[in-house]
Amino acid sequence: xxxFNSSIGRKFVMSITGMALVLFLLFHASMNFVxxxxxxxxxxxxxxxxxxxxxxxxxxxxxxxxxIHFCYALWLTFQNRAARGTSRYEETAKVWGVDWNSxxxxxxxxxxxxxxxxxxxxxxxxxxxxxxxxxxxxxxDPQNGAAYVKYLFSGVVTAxxxxxxxxxxxxxxxxxxxxxxxxxxxxxxxxxxxxxxxxLHTMGFNNLIWFNRIKVISCVFASLIVLLFAAVPVxxxxxxxxxxx
Amino acid sequence: MDQHINIKVKVWRxxxxxxxxxxxxxxxxxxxxxxxFLEMIDILNEQLISEKKDPIAFDHDCREGxxxxxxxxxxxxxxxxxxxxxxxxxxxxxxxxxETITIEPWRSRAFPVIKDLMVDRGAYDKIMQAGGFVSxxxxxxxxxxxxxxPKPVADEAMDAASCIGCxxxxxxxxxxxxxxxxxxxxxxxxxxxxxxxxxxxxxxxMVAKMDELGFxxxxxxxxxxxxxxxxxxxxxxxxxxxxxxCAKFQD
Ligand code: HEM
Ligand code: SF4
Ligand code: FES
Numbered sequence: 326x327x328x329f330n331s332s333i334g335r336k337f338v339m340s341i342t343g344m345a346l347v348l349f350l351l352f353h354a355s356m357n358f359v360x361x362x363x364x365x366x367x368x369x370x371x372x373x374x375x376x377x378x379x380x381x382x383x384x385x386x387x388x389x390x391x392x393i394h395f396c397y398a399l400w401l402t403f404q405n406r407a408a409r410g411t412s413r414y415e416e417t418a419k420v421w422g423v424d425w426n427s428x429x430x431x432x433x434x435x436x437x438x439x440x441x442x443x444x445x446x447x448x449x450x451x452x453x454x455x456x457x458x459x460x461x462x463x464x465x466d467p468q469n470g471a472a473y474v475k476y477l478f479s480g481v482v483t484a485x486x487x488x489x490x491x492x493x494x495x496x497x498x499x500x501x502x503x504x505x506x507x508x509x510x511x512x513x514x515x516x517x518x519x520x521x522x523x524x525l526h527t528m529g530f531n532n533l534i535w536f537n538r539i540k541v542i543s544c545v546f547a548s549l550i551v552l553l554f555a556a557v558p559v560x561x562x563x564x565x566x567x568x569x570x
Numbered sequence: 571m572d573q574h575i576n577i578k579v580k581v582w583r584x585x586x587x588x589x590x591x592x593x594x595x596x597x598x599x600x601x602x603x604x605x606x607f608l609e610m611i612d613i614l615n616e617q618l619i620s621e622k623k624d625p626i627a628f629d630h631d632c633r634e635g636x637x638x639x640x641x642x643x644x645x646x647x648x649x650x651x652x653x654x655x656x657x658x659x660x661x662x663x664x665x666x667x668x669e670t671i672t673i674e675p676w677r678s679r680a681f682p683v684i685k686d687l688m689v690d691r692g693a694y695d696k697i698m699q700a701g702g703f704v705s706x707x708x709x710x711x712x713x714x715x716x717x718x719x720p721k722p723v724a725d726e727a728m729d730a731a732s733c734i735g736c737x738x739x740x741x742x743x744x745x746x747x748x749x750x751x752x753x754x755x756x757x758x759x760x761x762x763x764x765x766x767x768x769x770x771x772x773x774x775x776m777v778a779k780m781d782e783l784g785f786x787x788x789x790x791x792x793x794x795x796x797x798x799x800x801x802x803x804x805x806x807x808x809x810x811x812x813x814x815x816c817a818k819f820q821d
Contacts, residue, residue: 327818330781331777331818332749332780332781332786332787332788333777333814334818335787336811337811401787401789405744405746405747405786407679407784407786408679408746408747408785408786408787409677409678409679409744409745409786410677410678410682410746411679412677413677414643415582415672415674416646416672418646418647418651420742420797422792422795422796423796424791424792427790428791430789522790523789523790526790526804526808526811527790527811528815529808529809529811529812529813529816530808530812532805532809533803
């Protein structure tokens, strides 16, 4: 099967899974942005994507995509190191036009994955998982996502119905969460500015005329996704500062 | 103005394919900056021979940038620190008095060292033998107007055909990938009507051989095109991907 035993086939799997994740991120980022515009709108989305069968199928699909992308990333990187041979160059120079992120996609991927675990604990466990199992994982009703996000990033509590014994985050931890999420987004930005153009190139969509255009499109697309995501923690960081500073 | 300079040359010495290699540093006095880089190694070798030492083995042939025989990783760059030239076109005016110049062979699993700075680039020939040709008998020379080819297409095919098969792309690549070379060889034929007919078969056969010989998977970092002495474009790699993926979907 060419998707396993040819180099271009393996790269093709990498690019398809990567681009599918990029589309998911755009979808996810747009939903997050709704929180700033309307809290009730955001809670409506939380309800839609709670423990419904389609949300669950989607979640399983995403898990599969990340798993395939991750396994192929390790496999490709391992093969590529072996292809360099046993002796390394004594002296290597910076090559003009080779971006730093393109050489560190695996490392960036690991940073993304690390924060992803934190994120799954913060949100997926306390929202979808809590709703599925009926487990009491947080102070808020699992469908009241707006109240929870607000509390996590700014410490402000506005829900009518909550368990105050679980509101245990010290106040300094709210801006720390904002900062952690921003670092995560920076890693995603670096991964995607190379990743999106690389994926298109791997799929064969490139030529002399479109070469620079595709680089610009990838950069704009990656920045758009990251800025939409970043808006939420930045907004609540400002709210936090408004209260405490 | 070109001057006479004193330099140190740090060279990889390896007695044979299985021998353990090491660096050796030689001093070279009064080298004229107008000399070519390979002439500098010739001078060094004469010095070594007069000292009854083994001269340094390195590849070269035409010494005018067309055959693809010269190699050498000079100060961290294949074909030296200059852009878009081969090692044989590099001159000593790129270096300054008192400099230590590091010279290494290509290091890639598919290019094993034969001796000192000489590596076996037969892998590229094997890829060509697997499909880098047009198998139909083209007969006599037809009238030039009988097959019309638009100028931009002809130019792109010609640029791809400027690849001299030197191996710098795989040597520069952090993944040891030969994609730039293979894509240039696939493109120079796939773009033209005579080569298009067998484009799918050619892409599949050459990629299969490339993978079999132990080259890495391309991650589009672009070091190959930046270091290529003929400035072969990365756009060829997209064309190869396209040819290959379409061919596989058609199977
Ligand atoms: C939200 C998650 C992620 C998204 C949206 C994403 C997206 C992408 C995209 C679009 C590519 C380009 C594919 C190509 O070069 O053809 C890529 C490549 C890559 N990704 Fe990810 N990725 C994600 C997570 C990860 C993770 C968790 C890892 C591993 C730890 C990882 C490792 C890599 C590596 C090593 C490459 C380079 C592969 C190559 O160029 O051959 N990624 N990613
Ligand atoms: S593509 Fe460039 S670097 Fe690679 S073999 Fe051809 S001429 Fe040499
Ligand atoms: S010796 Fe022929 S290209 Fe350098």
